[in-house]
Amino acid sequence: MVEIINLKKAFNSYIVLDDVSLSVEKGENLVVFGRSGTGKSVLLKCMVRLMEPDSGKIIIDGKDVLSLNIKELNELRKQIGFLFQSAALYDSMSVRQNLEFPLIRHFNFTPEEREQKVISVLEKVSLVEAIDKMPSELSGGMKKRIGLARSIITEPKLMLYDEPTTGLDPITSKEISYLILELQKSLNMTSVVVTHDLLCAEIIADRAIVLNEGKVQYQGSIPELTSSNDPFLKNFFSHEFIKENNQVN
Amino acid sequence: MNKKTSTSAYLNSIENRLNEFFTMIAGLWIFSVQFFRYVFVPPYEVYEIRKHMNELGIKTLPIVSVTGFIIGLVLAMQTQPVLARFGAEAYLPGSVGISIVRELGPVITALIFAGRVSSGIGAELGSMRVTEQIDAMEVSAVDPFKYLVVTRIFACTFILPILTVYVIFIALTGAYIAVVLVQNMTIEYYTNAVLYSVEFGDAIPGVAKTFVFGYIVGLVGSYKGYTATNGTEGVGRASTTAVVVSSLMILIFDMILVKITLWLWPTF
Ligand SMILES: Nc1ncnc2c1ncn2[C@@H]1O[C@H](COP(=O)(O)OP(=O)(O)OP(=O)(O)O)[C@@H](O)[C@H]1O
Numbered sequence: 170m171v172e173i174i175n176l177k178k179a180f181n182s183y184i185v186l187d188d189v190s191l192s193v194e195k196g197e198n199l200v201v202f203g204r205s206g207t208g209k210s211v212l213l214k215c216m217v218r219l220m221e222p223d224s225g226k227i228i229i230d231g232k233d234v235l236s237l238n239i240k241e242l243n244e245l246r247k248q249i250g251f252l253f254q255s256a257a258l259y260d261s262m263s264v265r266q267n268l269e270f271p272l273i274r275h276f277n278f279t280p281e282e283r284e285q286k287v288i289s290v291l292e293k294v295s296l297v298e299a300i301d302k303m304p305s306e307l308s309g310g311m312k313k314r315i316g317l318a319r320s321i322i323t324e325p326k327l328m329l330y331d332e333p334t335t336g337l338d339p340i341t342s343k344e345i346s347y348l349i350l351e352l353q354k355s356l357n358m359t360s361v362v363v364t365h366d367l368l369c370a371e372i373i374a375d376r377a378i379v380l381n382e383g384k385v386q387y388q389g390s391i392p393e394l395t396s397s398n399d400p401f402l403k404n405f406f407s408h409e410f411i412k413e414n415n416q417v418n
Numbered sequence: 419m420n421k422k423t424s425t426s427a428y429l430n431s432i433e434n435r436l437n438e439f440f441t442m443i444a445g446l447w448i449f450s451v452q453f454f455r456y457v458f459v460p461p462y463e464v465y466e467i468r469k470h471m472n473e474l475g476i477k478t479l480p481i482v483s484v485t486g487f488i489i490g491l492v493l494a495m496q497t498q499p500v501l502a503r504f505g506a507e508a509y510l511p512g513s514v515g516i517s518i519v520r521e522l523g524p525v526i527t528a529l530i531f532a533g534r535v536s537s538g539i540g541a542e543l544g545s546m547r548v549t550e551q552i553d554a555m556e557v558s559a560v561d562p563f564k565y566l567v568v569t570r571i572f573a574c575t576f577i578l579p580i581l582t583v584y585v586i587f588i589a590l591t592g593a594y595i596a597v598v599l600v601q602n603m604t605i606e607y608y609t610n611a612v613l614y615s616v617e618f619g620d621a622i623p624g625v626a627k628t629f630v631f632g633y634i635v636g637l638v639g640s641y642k643g644y645t646a647t648n649g650t651e652g653v654g655r656a657s658t659t660a661v662v663v664s665s666l667m668i669l670i671f672d673m674i675l676v677k678i679t680l681w682l683w684p685t686f
């Protein structure tokens with residue numbers, strides 16, 4: 170589904186992604202770990218061309234993303250959902266309008282069908298009561314969930330999640346993780362999930378990679394990574410995450 | 419040594435400013451070209467345009483009403499004694515009317531509109547940019563330029579002339595009130611005198627140029643907001659520089675358009 174080859178992205182002379190290669194199978198959930206500032210968000214943005222990489226190749230659904238023209242790119246983007254780290258809700262629109270925004274423009278639903286869809290995704294993120302609120306009336310975690318609802322409402326084939334559970338309480342966070350898993354099962358959705366939340370990763374990940382110094386330095390299943398004897402991984406998984414059973418010394 | 423570094427720092431800052439200036443000119447040009455490329459391409463966001471026109475009208479109506487009224491009033495109060503000195507009070511309605519219709523009405527309305535609206539657009543789009551809302555729109559395969567920028571420029575272009583016509587009437591009313599305070603003049607006489615001296619040929623170029631002014635306000639505000647960087651600080655800068663740049667551009671284009679009008683129709 171996704172194939173990234175030798176991707177490179179620098180801001181002026183500051184190299185963020187040096188040489189990133191990875192691939193994601195159709196229907197697979199890939200979790201991306203990495204310390205803050207290693208370029209995880211940049212990687213996701215390059216995949217939908219919100220940022221132009223300096224070199225490398227990105228293939229999504231058989232299409233060479235970097236060589237598409239704007240029309241082809243928009244066709245592809247309709248198949249991709251993107252959850253922003255900051256949720257990025259349209260703050261001049263109510264929750265309902267936020268959710269309807271992509272539906273009105275890309276599908277020929279009747280108003281009743283649209284309403285149906287809006288309610289059903291809101292149920293998934295358990296926020297039906299917020300339907301007529303404005304984004305400024307929502308808490309940070311609620312915004313995140315509405316942002317998630319907005320990006321899955323079009324039932325994209327590929328979802329890119331930038332920290333879907335950060336800022337959520339443990340229970341909601343777990344619910345969201347199971348939602349991601351359910352989307353994978355029911356719609357055969359492929360997902361790339363950037364997260365610092367090990368619990369979430371354990372629930373959803375088929376495979377995980379760790380970005381460091383602009384490269385994919387490690388990859389494997391979650392148990393493989395967490396039980397590794399590699400000093401970096403040991404350090405990473407003992408300090409980056411708060412787990413009941415790890416003793417910080 | 420110290421002096422030298424400060425000189426070179428000074429030169430450097432001039433260079434940066436020049437750079438910024440030319441980047442802006444190029445940017446405005448590109449935005450203009452984009453606007454005309456997109457404005458005729460469906461889907462037309464009619465709902466958005468109507469919403470913006472309503473908002474802009476409601477937002478600026480109170481302030482332009484007050485300003486228009488006072489400008490008309492003061493202009494007549496100032497002109498009256500001058501004309502009285504030459505025993506030419508009868509020309510008061512005509513001379514005040516011509517100033518208001520040809521120049522003061524359009525330019526004052528445009529400048530107030532610029533202060534109120536281009537800063538608003540700059541801040542609105544700027545905050546959408548720095549909070550990734552514009553990016554979100556882009557990845558949802560909706561062209562943010564068309565949805566956010568084209569609709570705003572369009573709304574500004576067509577709402578300002580309407581406001582201007584309204585302000586001209588308000589200002590003429592203000593002027594009438596100033597006149598009756600010092601001399602006897604019926605409203606019929608005043609209206610006739612204004613209509614007699616203000617020709618259609620005065621009103622057309624006066625109002626026509628406000629289409630250009632409205633376009634400038636929408637264009638500059640959108641450009642500054644859409645290209646904002648550096649977080650909230652950038653949003654503030656976008657909004658203030660939008661006012662400065664659009665006001666200046668209005669005055670410059672006013673000069674150019676008046677010159678062109680006089681050149682095309684020398685009788686005016
Ligand atoms: N628009 C930009 N201009 C310049 N530098 C940028 C830009 N966006 C990101 N960077 C730089 O790229 C690096 C990676 O940023 P990114 O947001 O991808 O980090 P991240 O891995 O997502 O971190 P976090 O876990 O904190 O979200 C950072 O050092 C940042 O300074």
Ligand SMILES: [Mg+2]
Binds near residue numbers: 209211254331
């Ligand atoms: Mg990030």
